Amino acid sequence: MADRESAEPATDEPTTMSNPEPTTTAETDSDESTGESAAAAAADRPAIAATDLSHAFGDVRVLDGVSLSVAPGEIVALVGPNGSGKSTLLRFLARVRAPDEGTVTIGASDGRARVGYLPQQPGFRAGFSATDTLEFYAQFVDDHVDVADVLERVGLADAADRRVDALSGGMTRLLGLGRALVGDPAVVVLDEPASGLDPGMVERLFDIVSDLADAGVAVVLSSHNLGPVERTADRVVVLDGGRFVADGDPRAVVESVGAADLQTAFGDLVATEEVTGR
Numbered sequence: 090m091a092d093r094e095s096a097e098p099a100t101d102e103p104t105t106m107s108n109p110e111p112t113t114t115a116e117t118d119s120d121e122s123t124g125e126s127a128a129a130a131a132a133d134r135p136a137i138a139a140t141d142l143s144h145a146f147g148d149v150r151v152l153d154g155v156s157l158s159v160a161p162g163e164i165v166a167l168v169g170p171n172g173s174g175k176s177t178l179l180r181f182l183a184r185v186r187a188p189d190e191g192t193v194t195i196g197a198s199d200g201r202a203r204v205g206y207l208p209q210q211p212g213f214r215a216g217f218s219a220t221d222t223l224e225f226y227a228q229f230v231d232d233h234v235d236v237a238d239v240l241e242r243v244g245l246a247d248a249a250d251r252r253v254d255a256l257s258g259g260m261t262r263l264l265g266l267g268r269a270l271v272g273d274p275a276v277v278v279l280d281e282p283a284s285g286l287d288p289g290m291v292e293r294l295f296d297i298v299s300d301l302a303d304a305g306v307a308v309v310l311s312s313h314n315l316g317p318v319e320r321t322a323d324r325v326v327v328l329d330g331g332r333f334v335a336d337g338d339p340r341a342v343v344e345s346v347g348a349a350d351l352q353t354a355f356g357d358l359v360a361t362e363e364v365t366g367r
């Protein structure tokens with residue numbers, strides 16, 4: 090798994106670089122010029138609309154016609170066993186790659202809003218400090234970026250001058266989160282953002298996610314931290330066997346299998362699918 094991830098450079102590409110239109114946030118946000126009804130329509134529009142996504146690697150079918158719509162300000166948590174296709178789906182949502190079949194639309198109908206993306210294995214250019222790194226990405230967005238503020242938000246203020254190659258795995262992930270937040274994108278896609286973080290930082294990570302959603306950002310994240318997911322997410326989507334085996338608010342998903350909590354429900358949902366499905 091780790092080998093495959095590291096063998097795939099696309100996972101390390103920052104969205105600001107790989108997005109076809111990296112600097113169009115201002116355009117897609119400017120409802121003033123388009124009148125009130127257009128603004129109202131924009132508010133109704135999903136931040137992410139993914140329809141009928143299917144994908145196979147060789148003869149391994151990873152996604153089998155999944156659709157997902159995420160509203161502005163909504164937190165969707167994607168959970169599923171290792172190898173169930175979470176990272177693949179998140180790459181499609183972040184538009185760092187295209188699925189075999191299906192469409193992904195982000196934001197306005199022109200589909201040009203930016204997405205902040207944290208890959209599962211974020212990578213950075215060795216030798217740069219944390220500050221240098223975010224300043225590098227900041228130059229690709231139109232708005233002024235307060236890099237010190239971004240570092241503060243992700244809990245890396247004390248590591249601002251530290252070289253990225255001297256950061257721990259968890260801190261590297263936090264820097265990747267900071268990179269995803271540069272330019273205040275309306276959509277943020279985070280692949281296992283809490284992985285490798287100590288318990289305090291996990292709580293902080295989910296607090297950051299809540300704050301983003303409160304500010305109207307659409308967040309899709311994958312996580313194995315089902316406690317914080319159950320407390321924080323508006324919606325939990327369980328991916329297994331290439332399909333969503335559950336999709337609803339955490340309480341509904343837990344109750345659908347008569348479980349006590351999401352951890353237990355997860356075991357039931359995924360195990361059931363394994364027995365009856367593949």
Ligand code: ADP
Pocket residue numbers: 093097146149151169170171172173174175176177178
């Ligand atoms: P998850 O993130 O849920 O662990 P992934 O999306 O990383 O799952 O992987 C889903 C499946 O697709 C796995 O079987 C994995 O080995 C396979 N896979 C992912 N990326 C590639 C790739 N670039 N080439 C071949 N197989 C891949």
Ligand code: MG
Pocket residue numbers: 175176177209280
């Ligand atoms: Mg993954």
